[in-house]
Amino acid sequence: MQRSMANETQKVGTIHFPFPFTPYSIQEDFMAELYRVLEAGKIGIFESPTGTGKSLSLICGALSWLRDFEQKKREEEARLLETGTGPLHDEKDESLCLLSSCEGAAATPRPAGEPAWVTQFVQKKEERDLVDRLKAEQARRKQREERLQRLQHRAQFKYAAKRLRQEEEETEHLLRLSREMLETGLGAERPEQLESGEEELVLAEYESDEEKKAASGVDEDEDEDDLEEEHVTKIYYCSRTHSQLAQFVHEVKKSPFGRDVRLVSLGSRQNLCVNEDVKSLGSVQLINDRCVDMQRSRHEKKKGAEEEKPKRRRQEKQAACPFYNHEQMGLLRDEALAEVKDIEQLLALGKEARACPYYGSRLAIPAAQLVVLPYQMLLHAATRQAAGIRLQEQVVIIDEAHNLIDTITGMHSVEVSGSQLCQAHSQLLQYMERFGKRLKAKNLMYLKQILYLLEKFVAVLGGNIKQNPNTQSLSQTGTELKTINDFLFQSQIDNINLFKVQRYCEKSMISRKLFGFTERYGAVLSSREQPKLAGFQQFLQSLQPRTTEAPAAPAAPADESQAGAPRPASPLMHIEGFLAALTTANQDGRVILSRQGSLSQSTLKFLLLNPAVHFAQVVKECRAVVIAGGTMQPVSDFRQQLLACAGVEAERVVEFSCGHVIPPDNILPLVICSGISDQPLEFTFQKRELPQMMDEAGRILCNLCSVVPGGVVCFFSSYEYLHQVHAHWEKGGLLGHLAARKKIFQEPKSAHQVEQVLLAYSRCIQACGQERGGVTGALLLSVVGGKMSEGINFSDNLGRCVVMVGMPFPNIRSPELQEKMAYLDQTLPRAPGQAPPGKNLVENLCMKAVNQSIGRAIRHQKDFASIVLLDQRYARPPVLAKLPAWIRARVEVKATFGPAIAAVQKVSPTFFFLRVSPPRDLISHCLLSAQFHREKSASS
Numbered sequence: 001m002q003r004s005m006a007n008e009t010q011k012v013g014t015i016h017f018p019f020p021f022t023p024y025s026i027q028e029d030f031m032a033e034l035y036r037v038l039e040a041g042k043i044g045i046f047e048s049p050t051g052t053g054k055s056l057s058l059i060c061g062a063l064s065w066l067r068d069f070e071q072k073k074r075e076e077e078a079r080l081l082e083t084g085t086g087p088l089h090d091e092k093d094e095s096l097c098l099l100s101s102c103e104g105a106a107a108t109p110r111p112a113g114e115p116a117w118v119t120q121f122v123q124k125k126e127e128r129d130l131v132d133r134l135k136a137e138q139a140r141r142k143q144r145e146e147r148l149q150r151l152q153h154r155a156q157f158k159y160a161a162k163r164l165r166q167e168e169e170e171t172e173h174l175l176r177l178s179r180e181m182l183e184t185g186l187g188a189e190r191p192e193q194l195e196s197g198e199e200e201l202v203l204a205e206y207e208s209d210e211e212k213k214a215a216s217g218v219d220e221d222e223d224e225d226d227l228e229e230e231h232v233t234k235i236y237y238c239s240r241t242h243s244q245l246a247q248f249v250h251e252v253k254k255s256p257f258g259r260d261v262r263l264v265s266l267g268s269r270q271n272l273c274v275n276e277d278v279k280s281l282g283s284v285q286l287i288n289d290r291c292v293d294m295q296r297s298r299h300e301k302k303k304g305a306e307e308e309k310p311k312r313r314r315q316e317k318q319a320a321c322p323f324y325n326h327e328q329m330g331l332l333r334d335e336a337l338a339e340v341k342d343i344e345q346l347l348a349l350g351k352e353a354r355a356c357p358y359y360g361s362r363l364a365i366p367a368a369q370l371v372v373l374p375y376q377m378l379l380h381a382a383t384r385q386a387a388g389i390r391l392q393e394q395v396v397i398i399d400e401a402h403n404l405i406d407t408i409t410g411m412h413s414v415e416v417s418g419s420q421l422c423q424a425h426s427q428l429l430q431y432m433e434r435f436g437k438r439l440k441a442k443n444l445m446y447l448k449q450i451l452y453l454l455e456k457f458v459a460v461l462g463g464n465i466k467q468n469p470n471t472q473s474l475s476q477t478g479t480e481l482k483t484i485n486d487f488l489f490q491s492q493i494d495n496i497n498l499f500k501v502q503r504y505c506e507k508s509m510i511s512r513k514l515f516g517f518t519e520r521y522g523a524v525l526s527s528r529e530q531p532k533l534a535g536f537q538q539f540l541q542s543l544q545p546r547t548t549e550a551p552a553a554p555a556a557p558a559d560e561s562q563a564g565a566p567r568p569a570s571p572l573m574h575i576e577g578f579l580a581a582l583t584t585a586n587q588d589g590r591v592i593l594s595r596q597g598s599l600s601q602s603t604l605k606f607l608l609l610n611p612a613v614h615f616a617q618v619v620k621e622c623r624a625v626v627i628a629g630g631t632m633q634p635v636s637d638f639r640q641q642l643l644a645c646a647g648v649e650a651e652r653v654v655e656f657s658c659g660h661v662i663p664p665d666n667i668l669p670l671v672i673c674s675g676i677s678d679q680p681l682e683f684t685f686q687k688r689e690l691p692q693m694m695d696e697a698g699r700i701l702c703n704l705c706s707v708v709p710g711g712v713v714c715f716f717s718s719y720e721y722l723h724q725v726h727a728h729w730e731k732g733g734l735l736g737h738l739a740a741r742k743k744i745f746q747e748p749k750s751a752h753q754v755e756q757v758l759l760a761y762s763r764c765i766q767a768c769g770q771e772r773g774g775v776t777g778a779l780l781l782s783v784v785g786g787k788m789s790e791g792i793n794f795s796d797n798l799g800r801c802v803v804m805v806g807m808p809f810p811n812i813r814s815p816e817l818q819e820k821m822a823y824l825d826q827t828l829p830r831a832p833g834q835a836p837p838g839k840n841l842v843e844n845l846c847m848k849a850v851n852q853s854i855g856r857a858i859r860h861q862k863d864f865a866s867i868v869l870l871d872q873r874y875a876r877p878p879v880l881a882k883l884p885a886w887i888r889a890r891v892e893v894k895a896t897f898g899p900a901i902a903a904v905q906k907v908s909p910t911f912f913f914l915r916v917s918p919p920r921d922l923i924s925h926c927l928l929s930a931q932f933h934r935e936k937s938a939s940s
Contacts, residue, residue, distance in 0.1 A: 017064050018256035020056070026658040027053050031061035033656045038065040038395055038624045043648055045639075047632040047657040049886055051860040055251045058397060058628060062235050063257045066369060066395075069233060080131045081138075201517050203508055205440045229366040231390050233623075236371045238378045239399045240407075242271060242343055245372050248399070249342040252370070262337045264364040265346055266373035266387065272343070272358040274323055274350045285573050289512040291358070294321040321356070328355035333363040362388050375407055381617060391621040402629040402852065405641055408611035414578045418461055419600035420571035422469045425454040427518050428572070434517070446504045449496055450572075453579070456491045463599035472599040480593040481815050484582060487591040498583050505576045515570035581606035588613050590819050607816050609823045612645035619646055631851040632657070634844045634882045640828050640837065660886040666864035669854075669883075669891045672900045673872035675700060681870050683717075683806025694725050697805050697870060698734035700897065701779070705741040707905045708866065710777045710797035711765045712742060715784050715853045717808040719749060722781055725805075742779035747788050754787045765797050784808040784849045788856075795859035801866040801904075802857045807873055809846045817842070835878075847882040855884070866904055 017023075017031050030048055034057070037044035048054035239245050249265060252258055269287050273279045278290050332355040336346060350357035365371060365388050377383050378396065398404060428451055436444065458465045462474045488494040505511065581589065588610040594603045608614075619625050627638060635655060643653055660667075674680050675696030687693055705712055716722040726746065729735040738744060745761045748754060757780075764778040777797070782788040785808065794802070810817055821838030828837040835843075850869075857865035867887065873879060875893045883891065894900035 015064065015068075017060050019060050020254055020256060023057075024053065024661050026661065027057045030054075030057040030656065030658055031064070033654070034058065034061035034626065035065045037626060037654050038062065041624050041652075042654045043619060043624070043643060043652050044626045044628075044654045044656065045632055045635055046626060046628040047635075047655075047884070048628070048630065049658075049660045049858070049884065050630040050855065051858060051863065052658060052661050054628065054630065055248055055399075056255060058237075058399065058626075059248075059252055059255045059257065062237075062395065062397060062626075063255075063261060063370070066233065066235060073233075077134060080127075080134055201513050201520070202435050202438050203443045203510065203513060205442070231366045231394075232369065233394065234369050234371055235395045235397060236373065236378060236389070236391070237397045237399065238373050238375050240375055240403075242267060242374065244400060245374065246342045246344065249340060249372055253340050258340055261340065261370050262364075262368050263340045263370040263372065264336050264361050264368040265341065265343050266361055266365075266371060266377055267343050267346075267358070268374070268377075269358050272347060272350070272356075272361065274347065274357060275321055278321075286515070289509065289515070289573075291321075292509070293512060295324055295359075323350070323354055323356040324359065325355060328353050329360040329363060331355065332357065332360035336361060336364050337367060365389065375404075376411060379408055379614065379618070380411055381614065391618060393621075393623045395624050395626070396618060396622050397626040397628065399628050400630075401627045402631055402848065404627060405611050405637060408614055408642075409608050412581065412584075412608045412611070412614055413606055414574070414581045415603050415605040416457075416571075416575050416578045417600065418458060418463055418472075418598075418602045419469045420574055421454050421458050421604075422463075422465060422599070424514075424571040424575055425451060425458070425465050427514055427570070428454070430521070431514055431517050443508070446501065446508070447510070449501055450505075450510075453493055453496065453501070454575070456493050457604060458599070460487075460491045461593060461595055461599060461602045461604065463602070467599075469600035470598060473597060474595050474599060474602060477595045477597065479815050480595070481819055482591045482593065484584065484586045484589055484591060487593075488582070498579055502576070502580050502583060505572075505579070511570045511572040511576055514572050518570065578604065578606060581608075584608070585613070592815060607819065609820060610645055610827075612642055615642055616646035619643070619648055631848075631855050631884055633851055633884050634847055636840065637844050637848075641824070645827070657885050659889075660858065661861045662858060662863060664890060666862075667858060667867065667887070667890055668865075668903060669867040669869070669887050670900050670903065671869045671872075671874040671880075671891060671893045672700070672897060673875055673893070673895050674897060676703070676897050678896065681872055683871055685809075688717075688721065688806055689724065691728065694728045695732065695734070697725065698729045698732075698738070700868075700870060701803065702734065702737050702741070703897075703901050704801055704803065704866075704868065704904065705738060705776075705779060707901070708777075708801040710768075710800040711761070711780065711794065712777065712801045712803065713780045713782055713788070713794055713799050713856065714803040714805065715782050715808075716805050717784055719747075719783050719786070722746070722783055726781065738779060740774060742777050743775055745778060745780045747780070747782040747786055751787060762798060782853075784853050794856045795863055799857040799865055801868065802854050803868045803870065804850060804854060805870050807846050807871050807879075808849050809842060812842065843879070844882065847879065851882075851884055854887070868900075868904075 015032065015035055017028070017035075019027075023031075026048070030046065034044065034046065036042075046054075048057065237248060239248060245265065249263065252261065252263060268284065269291050270279075270284050273287060273291065275291075278287055278294070281287050281290060332349060332353050335341075335349055335353075341349065346357045346361060349355075350360065371389075373387075373389075375398070377387055378389065378398075384391075428447060432439070432444070432447055439447070455465045458469075462476055463469060463472050482490065485494075582591075584606075588608065590607045590609060592603075592605040592607055594605065596602045632638070639650075639653060644650070672681060676699050677692075677696065679692055679696050681693075681696065683693060683697075701712075701714060716725065726735070729738070735744070743764050745757055745764075748757055761778050761780055768775055768777050777800075780788065784804075812818070821836075821841055824837040824841055830836055834840070854867045854869075857863070857867065880888055880891060892903065894903070
């Protein structure tokens, strides 16, 4: 169908959807259902295969709803404010419902049988009250603005007065100190004099939140909350990687809403920082901590006034960031909202305006209508709060959500090694030895508690904290799984309040101080001070980057000798995440003790069993949530593990799955139950390594490569099995037969080699398409769940046939999987006649991986391909039901190989002669795919 690129307005029912061209019917259905979900405040699970215009459907459907919602709200407010009266009785329910989302009020239900005049009186009173609330709200906004101006003027006078008081206090403090020194004698119990720059490593005096509140009597954030800018109703759109977000922003620009929508893109400091000194740190954690250090909160200024004046001035100079300028960031915010910009454009704008894009983009959140951000920023509560994201009565769209459960689980599962525990303990001991006399009692108490925790963690693994972890051999090896409470009791730390320790680590920023300390001792401290290092002196120094600079040159960073390699973060930074995980409810997580040959290789891992505890707040606060993806099957995982466990009623969940835009003849899904020699195909863990099974797979692949032109992609269950089959084929001569028809490529294990293999694969297919010869294309041997099974589009000649060898079940012997299965069996109800929830989980994980892999071939309306599933277990109805609907409807089950190859051969000439020219930009396509995996590796 020819589609015009001129903007058109499509009317579906009574709703008008602007669209850049004439949409497919499935796009109209998608937008209409999305509109209904947002209007009704539901939770929607939307499935739209790649190539069906999912992104544009999401944009036009969601922004059309937001357009209508804002229009209704403006009309009601204008009518109520201008006339001073409420709407008519028959319009009352809808208008009050609309305004109640902003005003927090709704009409009071009236009892049946009440006289009409009483009902009318009450209704009129409610309407007058609503008008009064709207007027009061406008007055409050005006008062808030006036108050802000007064506070700004008052702050200037307060600052001047404060500086005078500080100077007086400092003078008095110096006089008192001089008197004390004269009375007690010089240097009786004085701490050792600090060197230049060391004062920033010393912990400030710590007060808990309870102590601060008790001392002041008020909440310190009260004024800030009162002056916070109001958030308009908005849509939060999140996806996995920055390249996917940039693609979405590009689609928004092309849409009819591109000129009018106020959009802001959020990213991490690593992606948005324009300060080269900070960006050069490399590690995400180090960049975050250095940035926080440079932008210290105004609430931490109280204790700084007690320090000596020269030290305070030196600290302020070190903490300043030239890009953290409120006036310039305000201009950047306005520029970002005035025109749609992606991350790269925002970064360029920040460099040009010398304003921080990271903080400037956050200033734009309240007024933005569409906020584009990565998964982690929305799904992690602490990150969400730090970014200023408010979800109350807002809309959230989570795209590419097929692995949403795994993402939430991975974000909140933490693993620490014995080596990290010992490093952190040794570093903390040395820190206390250096600065102990300068620390207050509360700091010393918490530091000793952290040391005790580290010691007990090492002891529970069977090691000794005072010995080198690399040389400690453990008498007991193996894996042990504990509940959180059992682990706390076994470690003998159940008497420590981990919530307070976690809060102390967060507020005091001890891990950042400790990193600065160890970095300084590794490269800056003079030789006379190095004998003070105890315990792991040689071990720690071996871990620190070496430098050939003389000790008297502190300006040279410790990592300059490593050619820009990222410096490792402090081990305590990682351990803080483990401590936070231990505060999870006992039933929602487990601790896995993995004891290997040596202590350094042994680990403690927290496994999150219930990801719904971290998703519950999202669905509870939001007006509506949309979970979308190209392949969402099996949907039962989302319903049970994520939504039901989060307390979402089944009636609130809506499922929508649309078909594909390709003609039915453009796809041929086959299930082959037996091979060429009538050998039943069942690649179970027990049978898949049999020579006859590997031979059958090879012979089937040879026949398919003989009749299918272009590229063939064959998926195996693991790298080990792929290499085993490859070696067997090479030994038996099958590999030579395959190479005579297709040039063979193998998926690399390392992510940085993916680009090279993809380029060679695509160039080979392109060359074979232009030349006539014996080799008709290329064969790519890949791994399910590997680099090629997600994020890469084998469109057109890159993937004319996708073959799946066996069913890629996860390792059933994995302690993590076994515990997850047991948890689901205990938590979820078992439906009559259905398998236990734990067994369903294993099958769902398998089919989710299969669906992601076989969906690589069909990528647009004119594409075509064969999908071959080599295992008789695919013919079972419960398994077929978990395939995507657009594939399941066209599956043909072949009991023997003969009819299967005949079906492929029947359509292969059509495929061959209708073959389109090679993709115009194969190389750039492969580069984008490689970029996806680089971002995926970085985020994990």
